[in-house]
Amino acid sequence: MSKTTMKSTIYYGPRDVRVEERPIPEPQTPEDAVIRVVRTCVCGSDLWPYRSKDVNTPGTPIGHESIGVVTQVGADVTVAAVGDFVIVPFPISCGECAACKAGFESSCLNGGYFGGGAEGEGCQSEYLRVPHANGTIVNVSQALAAGDIPGAPASSKAFSDEMLADLLTLSDVMGTGYHAAVSAEVTSGYTAVVFGDGAVGLCGVLSAKLLGASRIIAMSRHENRAAIAREFGATDIVPERGDDAVARVMELTGAGADAVLECVGSAQSFDTALKVGRPGAVIGRVGLPHGVQLPAEATFYRNIGIKGGPAPVRTYARQRLLREVLSGNIHPGRVFTNTYTIDEVPQAYADMDARRVIKALVTVSEV
Amino acid sequence: MSKTTMKSTIYYGPRDVRVEERPIPEPQTPEDAVIRVVRTCVCGSDLWPYRSKDVNTPGTPIGHESIGVVTQVGADVTVAAVGDFVIVPFPISCGECAACKAGFESSCLNGGYFGGGAEGEGCQSEYLRVPHANGTIVNVSQALAAGDIPGAPASSKAFSDEMLADLLTLSDVMGTGYHAAVSAEVTSGYTAVVFGDGAVGLCGVLSAKLLGASRIIAMSRHENRAAIAREFGATDIVPERGDDAVARVMELTGAGADAVLECVGSAQSFDTALKVGRPGAVIGRVGLPHGVQLPAEATFYRNIGIKGGPAPVRTYARQRLLREVLSGNIHPGRVFTNTYTIDEVPQAYADMDARRVIKALVTVSEV
Structure with a gap:
C-alpha cells in the first residue's frame, strides 16, 4: 500500500509552527497538479505570521516557495506531465484573466497564494497541490528539453545542490x-x-x-x-x-x-x-x-x-530568469546560508527570526 | 524714445486680477532672454489662486503659458537669437542639473515656474523675461529652418491663427x-x-x-x-x-x-x-x-x-510634439473656445471660472 500521509509544516500562532502528518493532497479539479517537493524554504514574509497574530489561520499549512517533481495531474493539465521537474511560483494564477494576460499573474483575479490557508497548499511540506496548474507552474524539464540554453545540465537528474538552490529562488x-x-x-x-x-x-x-x-x-x-x-x-x-x-x-x-x-x-x-x-x-x-x-x-x-507589488515571478522566470539560472550565469541561491531537513523547519524559523541566517533552505527530497 | 512699459496681468486676490502698466523686463543675467508675447492663455491651474487665497502673492504677475518672438538675449544665450519665434514652456529649467539631464526639467533643481511671483516673469503680459533661456526655450524658427517637417509652414510669418493656438498648447x-x-x-x-x-x-x-x-x-x-x-x-x-x-x-x-x-x-x-x-x-x-x-x-x-507630476513639456515638444503640430497632424489648439485681448484677461478668468469656456486664448500681438 502506498504512502498516504506526509510531513507538512502547520502554523499555530506566534513562534509556533509544527511539522505534522497530513494527508498527501490529490487533485481536486481537472486543472490541479500535485508535486513531490524537492526543495522549499522559509521566506521573510513568513516571519510576519511567525511574529504576530491575525495574519495566518492557526492550524493551516504554511510556506509558498517550492520546486519539485510532478506526481499527479488533472485531466486538463497541459503545462507539465508526471515526472517533470517544475518551479511552483508563490502566486496561484489562472492564466486566463486580464491580470494574467497582462503579465501580472501575481495579482490574478481568480487566484491566490500558496500558504494561504487551504489544506494541501502549503509549500513547507513533502507534497503540494497546485491549483490552476496551467497558469501557475514553470516547467523546467521542458526548458531543458528545448536544448537551446548554453551550459545547462542535460536533465533535472544532473542538477547540483547549487543549481537546485538557484532554481528555488525563482519561486519567489x-x-x-x-x-x-x-x-x-x-x-x-x-x-x-x-x-x-x-x-x-x-x-x-x-x-x-x-x-x-x-x-x-x-x-x-x-x-x-x-x-x-x-x-x-x-x-x-x-x-x-x-x-x-x-x-x-x-x-x-x-x-x-x-x-x-x-x-x-x-x-x-x-x-x-x-x-x-x-x-x-x-x-x-x-x-x-x-x-x-x-x-x-x-x-x-x-x-x-x-x-x-507582488511579483509576477512566473512571467520573469519564463521571460529571462530561468535561462540565466540554467546557464549558470547567476547564482541567486547564494542567499541561502543554512540548510535544514523538513523536521527541522521550526528551527529554520527560529534562526530566520533571530537573524542567524539570511534565508533558510529546506531539503525535502532528492530529484 | 522706445516703449518702456507694457500691459501685464497682476494677481491681487480671489477673483481679482488686473491688467496694469509695468516696466518691460530686461535680461538680469547673461542667461536671460526677453520675448514679446504673441499668444498667452489662462490655465485651469490659474483658477486655484483665482478662487482661493494663500496660493499666489498679491501684487505679482500671473500666467505661465506663452509663445512669442525673442527681443533681447543675454550674452550666454545660444538657444535662440533676436527675431526667433519660440515656445516658452511653463517650467523654468537650468538644462544642466540631474533632473534636466534625465528629461524631467519640470522638476529642475535650480528652476521654478513662470507666474511664480517674480517681476517680469508672468506670461499674461506683453513681454516676458525668460531666465535660464538655454534650458527653457523651445526654438520654433530653428525647427522650421531645418526644413525636414513635411507640411510645415515656410516660416513663423506664415503661421495661421490655428497654428498659433496649436503651438501655444505646447507650453503646457x-x-x-x-x-x-x-x-x-x-x-x-x-x-x-x-x-x-x-x-x-x-x-x-x-x-x-x-x-x-x-x-x-x-x-x-x-x-x-x-x-x-x-x-x-x-x-x-x-x-x-x-x-x-x-x-x-x-x-x-x-x-x-x-x-x-x-x-x-x-x-x-x-x-x-x-x-x-x-x-x-x-x-x-x-x-x-x-x-x-x-x-x-x-x-x-x-x-x-x-x-x-509637472510635465517636462520642453522635452516632449523637442522629442515629438512640435513636429506633430508643425506638420498639422494634431490640433490641440481646439481646446481654446474663446479669444480675448490682453485688456480682457480679467473677463477671460471670469469665463473660465464660470465654465463658460474650456480654455481662454489671449491674442497679445501678431507674429
Whole structure:
C-alpha cells in the first residue's frame, strides 16, 4: 500500500509552527497538479505570521516557495506531465484573466497564494497541490528539453545542490527582487539604490546588475549581507538609516539615484526610499507595506513614481530568469546560508527570526 | 524714445486680477532672454489662486503659458537669437542639473515656474523675461529652418491663427496631457481611461491616441467637452462619477483599463482613478494634488503604479510634439473656445471660472 500521509509544516500562532502528518493532497479539479517537493524554504514574509497574530489561520499549512517533481495531474493539465521537474511560483494564477494576460499573474483575479490557508497548499511540506496548474507552474524539464540554453545540465537528474538552490529562488525571492528592479525601471548605466539586505534586497542588487545598472548602492548594516551584496554587484554599501542615509546617498550621487528598489515595506524604509531618488525616479516596491504613507504632493513636484507589488515571478522566470539560472550565469541561491531537513523547519524559523541566517533552505527530497 | 512699459496681468486676490502698466523686463543675467508675447492663455491651474487665497502673492504677475518672438538675449544665450519665434514652456529649467539631464526639467533643481511671483516673469503680459533661456526655450524658427517637417509652414510669418493656438498648447496643456499618457505607459492597442475633461484631460485623450491606444474612455459630463474628446479620439464617454463610474468602466473593460490618465487632482477623481485600472495598470497623474490620498496597501496587491507630476513639456515638444503640430497632424489648439485681448484677461478668468469656456486664448500681438 502506498504512502498516504506526509510531513507538512502547520502554523499555530506566534513562534509556533509544527511539522505534522497530513494527508498527501490529490487533485481536486481537472486543472490541479500535485508535486513531490524537492526543495522549499522559509521566506521573510513568513516571519510576519511567525511574529504576530491575525495574519495566518492557526492550524493551516504554511510556506509558498517550492520546486519539485510532478506526481499527479488533472485531466486538463497541459503545462507539465508526471515526472517533470517544475518551479511552483508563490502566486496561484489562472492564466486566463486580464491580470494574467497582462503579465501580472501575481495579482490574478481568480487566484491566490500558496500558504494561504487551504489544506494541501502549503509549500513547507513533502507534497503540494497546485491549483490552476496551467497558469501557475514553470516547467523546467521542458526548458531543458528545448536544448537551446548554453551550459545547462542535460536533465533535472544532473542538477547540483547549487543549481537546485538557484532554481528555488525563482519561486519567489529572485523574481521579487527582479520585479523591484523592473518596476524601478532600471536600465543601462543607471545608479540604483536598494533598500533591504534580506534575500529579496540582495536579489534586487543582482537584478539591477542584470538590467545594466552601472552603480548599485546597497543599504546594509550587516557585514555578511553586505558581502553577498558586493558579490551580486553592489558598488557601494551604506549602513546609515533615515536622514543620515539620505545625506549619504546624496553625497554619493549628487542629486539622487536614477532608480530606487524598496525591498522592506516598513514605514521608515519607504520614507527614506522616497527621498533618495532624483526627480523622475521610480520607486520599485516589493516589500509588503506595513504602516507605509505615500505622500501625494511631495512625490508630485519631484515626479517620483511608485510601482510594484507582488511579483509576477512566473512571467520573469519564463521571460529571462530561468535561462540565466540554467546557464549558470547567476547564482541567486547564494542567499541561502543554512540548510535544514523538513523536521527541522521550526528551527529554520527560529534562526530566520533571530537573524542567524539570511534565508533558510529546506531539503525535502532528492530529484 | 522706445516703449518702456507694457500691459501685464497682476494677481491681487480671489477673483481679482488686473491688467496694469509695468516696466518691460530686461535680461538680469547673461542667461536671460526677453520675448514679446504673441499668444498667452489662462490655465485651469490659474483658477486655484483665482478662487482661493494663500496660493499666489498679491501684487505679482500671473500666467505661465506663452509663445512669442525673442527681443533681447543675454550674452550666454545660444538657444535662440533676436527675431526667433519660440515656445516658452511653463517650467523654468537650468538644462544642466540631474533632473534636466534625465528629461524631467519640470522638476529642475535650480528652476521654478513662470507666474511664480517674480517681476517680469508672468506670461499674461506683453513681454516676458525668460531666465535660464538655454534650458527653457523651445526654438520654433530653428525647427522650421531645418526644413525636414513635411507640411510645415515656410516660416513663423506664415503661421495661421490655428497654428498659433496649436503651438501655444505646447507650453503646457498638450505637453501635460502627453505626460499623463506617457506616465500611464499607454502603448499600442491599450484601453485608456482619462479623468478630466478640461483642456489637459482633452489633450490626454489626444495623447493616448498618439501613443496608440485603441480604446479611449473619456470621463465627461459636459456635451461640448465630450464632443472635443470624441474629435481627439475618445471612443466612449462616461458621465458617471464615483462608484458608478467604476462600475461603468468595469462594464466596458471587463477587468479595468490598461492605463489611467488622472488630469484633475481632486481627491474624488484620484480615488476613482485608482479603482478603474486592471492589475498592473499605471495611473499617470498630472493634476495638482488637492487632498489626494494614495493608499499603500490597496495599490500594492493590485500592482497599481503611480507616476507623473509637472510635465517636462520642453522635452516632449523637442522629442515629438512640435513636429506633430508643425506638420498639422494634431490640433490641440481646439481646446481654446474663446479669444480675448490682453485688456480682457480679467473677463477671460471670469469665463473660465464660470465654465463658460474650456480654455481662454489671449491674442497679445501678431507674429
